[in-house]
Amino acid sequence: MSRDKIKNLQDQIWATRVSRINAETRLIKKESFFQGINIYYSCFTIIVSIFSLINKDDKLSLLTLLMTISLLIAILYLNGQKFLNNAKEYKKNYTELHKLQLQLEHVSDGDVQSIEEIEDSYCKLLNNSENHISYDYYCTVYQSNDYYKIGRWKNIRFKYYWGSVWRFMIKFMIIILPFLLLVVSEVA
Template sequence: MGLEKFKETISDTRKARILAAERYKKKENFYHFINIYYAVFLVVLSIINLNIEDPTGQLAQTLLIFSILAFTFSIVIYSLNLKEKYFNFKNNYIALSKLYSEIENIDNSKVAEYQLEKIKKEYNILLETCENHDELDYYNYIYFQKREKYNKKNEFKKIIIKSKIYLNIVNVISIKIILIILPWLIGYLLFYIKDSLEGLVNLF
């Protein structure tokens, strides 16, 4: 791999990992918000449960089910290690920035060949010490930030890249909406289903 090509490889990897770090940071911030949101919802539900009569036990059931859901959600989010992944990618792209600065100072001398091999080894070590960024991180980079690289792809590949990017955007937005409306949906379903079942029982 030539000097200019290797410089481009380092730059592309660095930019993709910046996007990966930002993605994990946004995920962590959103899930932190959801944890707080669910906690507030539980507190409000508990206060309501203490201050009104609940002869059917529907409110207590909703409170119990949602408490289990919120607890499970917090365990799942904790197990994802989002903050750790964010810092791993951040440290990695900072190290790649230093490598890029080093390679920019290389000239065409014999010493430069030795320096280039040394930097390549360091680059490979950095790749091994951090999980790889997602394919979508790279696609987002070339589509939104390095359009000339995207434009060099054949038309079929362009369609694939564009489809994956926008499907991911729709997927992320959908998950956020579901997590926000979930407590209200659970409450509604519990009340609606129970009332419907009681109505069917009364018919017989």
């Protein structure tokens, strides 16, 4: 087996491992963001409820009721997503992938059996774990050194930046949504 084939396998395992690390990080950040949003929306709803009671505003009371119901549904849904549990699974997987990387460093060119065992273990790890999303891989390429980035970055640059922009826009819209609802309820 050639050194190039071993290097390709090393790169493949490395990219999968780092993509799983990025997936874990993404899920932990997502969990934190949604926990913060739950608190933010709850506080916002309480403040709007107090204003609706003080001002005896029926439109505002209706908005508060709709926000409370929506908040309850969102909290139940997001808790069902189990972001932290999935992040832990990714961590287990990328730890095992790292072990394969270390094993592969100690394999010589002619040791076909060891290489095949590592390839088999790699396939089993892929099969036993939920796959990361494409954006996690795009982040891997973006963060990688020039050796790995060359030839890959050109093809995914737009997808990486587009993924970053729409994720930011969604978070921004989630943050300003209560204010937009408040403005719309006052205008209506």
